[in-house]
Amino acid sequence: MPGAALHFSIPDLSNNQDGWGPTTIPDQYKDVPYAPFNKGDRVGKASDWTGQSYKYQQGRYGQRDGTGITLFNYVYEDEDNFHLVDSKPAPRPRYGQRRFQNRFQQNRRDQEQRRDGGREADRERQRQQKAQQKKGQWNNYWQDRNAPRVTYNSSVDIRPEWSVLEQIPLTALTKLHFDAGEAEDITTCGAVEWYDRVYDRLTPKQEKPLLRYESRQFFKVTTTEDPVIQRLANEDAGTVFATDAILATLMCAPRSVYGWDVVVQRVGDKLFFDKRDNSFDLLTVSETAQEPIPEEKDNINAVHSLSQEATFINQNFSQQVVVKDGKKYKFQEPNPFAAQNQELASCAYRYRKWKLDDKNVLVARCEIDSIAEIKGEETLMIVKALNEFDSKITGVDWRQKLDNQRGAVLATELKNNANKLAKWTSQALLAGAGMMKLGFVSRVAPRDHYNHVILGVQGYKPKEFAAQINLNVNNMWGILKSLVEICMKLDEGKYLLVKDPNKPLIRLYEVPGDAFDDDYVEEPLAEEEQEAVEPERKEEQDEKDADADDV
Numbered sequence: 001m002p003g004a005a006l007h008f009s010i011p012d013l014s015n016n017q018d019g020w021g022p023t024t025i026p027d028q029y030k031d032v033p034y035a036p037f038n039k040g041d042r043v044g045k046a047s048d049w050t051g052q053s054y055k056y057q058q059g060r061y062g063q064r065d066g067t068g069i070t071l072f073n074y075v076y077e078d079e080d081n082f083h084l085v086d087s088k089p090a091p092r093p094r095y096g097q098r099r100f101q102n103r104f105q106q107n108r109r110d111q112e113q114r115r116d117g118g119r120e121a122d123r124e125r126q127r128q129q130k131a132q133q134k135k136g137q138w139n140n141y142w143q144d145r146n147a148p149r150v151t152y153n154s155s156v157d158i159r160p161e162w163s164v165l166e167q168i169p170l171t172a173l174t175k176l177h178f179d180a181g182e183a184e185d186i187t188t189c190g191a192v193e194w195y196d197r198v199y200d201r202l203t204p205k206q207e208k209p210l211l212r213y214e215s216r217q218f219f220k221v222t223t224t225e226d227p228v229i230q231r232l233a234n235e236d237a238g239t240v241f242a243t244d245a246i247l248a249t250l251m252c253a254p255r256s257v258y259g260w261d262v263v264v265q266r267v268g269d270k271l272f273f274d275k276r277d278n279s280f281d282l283l284t285v286s287e288t289a290q291e292p293i294p295e296e297k298d299n300i301n302a303v304h305s306l307s308q309e310a311t312f313i314n315q316n317f318s319q320q321v322v323v324k325d326g327k328k329y330k331f332q333e334p335n336p337f338a339a340q341n342q343e344l345a346s347c348a349y350r351y352r353k354w355k356l357d358d359k360n361v362l363v364a365r366c367e368i369d370s371i372a373e374i375k376g377e378e379t380l381m382i383v384k385a386l387n388e389f390d391s392k393i394t395g396v397d398w399r400q401k402l403d404n405q406r407g408a409v410l411a412t413e414l415k416n417n418a419n420k421l422a423k424w425t426s427q428a429l430l431a432g433a434g435m436m437k438l439g440f441v442s443r444v445a446p447r448d449h450y451n452h453v454i455l456g457v458q459g460y461k462p463k464e465f466a467a468q469i470n471l472n473v474n475n476m477w478g479i480l481k482s483l484v485e486i487c488m489k490l491d492e493g494k495y496l497l498v499k500d501p502n503k504p505l506i507r508l509y510e511v512p513g514d515a516f517d518d519d520y521v522e523e524p525l526a527e528e529e530q531e532a533v534e535p536e537r538k539e540e541q542d543e544k545d546a547d548a549d550d551v
Helices: 052-064 066-080 097-146 197-201 227-234 244-251 303-320 406-416 418-431 462-468 473-488 527-550
Strands: 163-169 184-194 240-243 261-267 270-274 328-330 347-355 361-368 370-374 377-388 435-445 448-460 493-499 505-511
Touching (some): 184 227, 184 361, 227 240, 227 347, 227 361, 240 244, 244 270, 244 473, 270 473, 303 377, 303 435, 303 448, 361 377, 361 418, 370 435, 406 418, 418 435, 435 462, 448 462
Parallel strands (some): 184 370, 240 361, 377 435
Antiparallel strands (some): 184 328, 184 347, 261 270, 347 361, 370 377, 435 448
């Protein structure tokens, strides 16, 4: 009827406080069986009237509710009564086909059994191999733990009256960086001979015996005894003075394993890094090798014997690879250490300086061994030699690998002599050398450490070689600058930087002013003072070692 109001009845809505869905069951659905589900169950269909989707989960749902058992059992019983009726007879195979099929199937089963048996044998063999490897690893582990570790002696006898001022962990030095910039030459001294290019063509099949040059004089003068450095110090040419060998040792300290020490003298506003007598003069061999070299007196392959042999080889090799025709390249000043009527080795000295900061300027004496003309330019060179003492110990036979696998030989040397090669490279960089010649010298026989042969010579540019051996130049200068800053804060006097031979640690000791002099006598303390001082010093040393280990 037009104009009449429409009426709409609002249905009753139930509010479910505990979740969603209806709160009551309608009367028409009360007697309908219901199979419960879990939230984690995967439902593939909206409805399954046959119950096949839950055939393999019958036990799960039946255990929780009896209705599930009634529903599914009813469905399965109905399905079991259903049979497909087909009155058509099965086709008969042709004559001989059944026998061929049976034989083929039997052969295939035999092949599968053999294949499965082979696979199972391979698996069993692999399991046995893994078990043996694991057993061998554990045996090696326990052998390594139970094997006695090689301990090395300190490079200097530490006196009980010396006090420890600083302890520097070597791990902290690897994070330092500083760009020293280009060096400035102050003066040059000495004369060098020209490099003989014949040695670049040497091979293990064309080896040359290493000759001896005992008449030639080599000088290993420390910093404060150098007359040129004394003159430069009086002229205030710098505030920090050292030699290239000392600087290289400090710069490459994180790679060192053996113990070493450097004398530090604070005089006024100047700092001098010195060496003791007979220190820094011997080269190391296999210092960073995985198998440590023992310290034995009568063994020709012990630490000290190998050091003497390597030093002997380097001195003679540097003099053999130069042309001895009397022509020498002379620098500005004569050799400052030479006396009259002496046959001098081919060696020159460059005195150079670097600016560390606004207050400190480093002055160093750097050595040059030879000179060569490369691409029409006169190139300064340093000449060093690597030595092979026993291929069974080092792991690589130079006579077999040097021709075709020289990279493998060099990689082995980088692993066994990382510190020595890094120091040689840093010395070449400090001296401003354009080329570094490395010789490969081996023993004539493994048990003969007096006679040697030259198997080959390889040249490298110092900057490229530093990158090849992962030697960071800025890190080298950062280490040196940090040590200079520590020593510049000291009062005037004499100190000693000592690398612990068995720990990655450097200690700074305060020593008497006349220590390491010719007339220095170490006076022992009285027994009463020793009994009073020794426990206190030992406790203090243990605390500092513990702090260093924590760092």
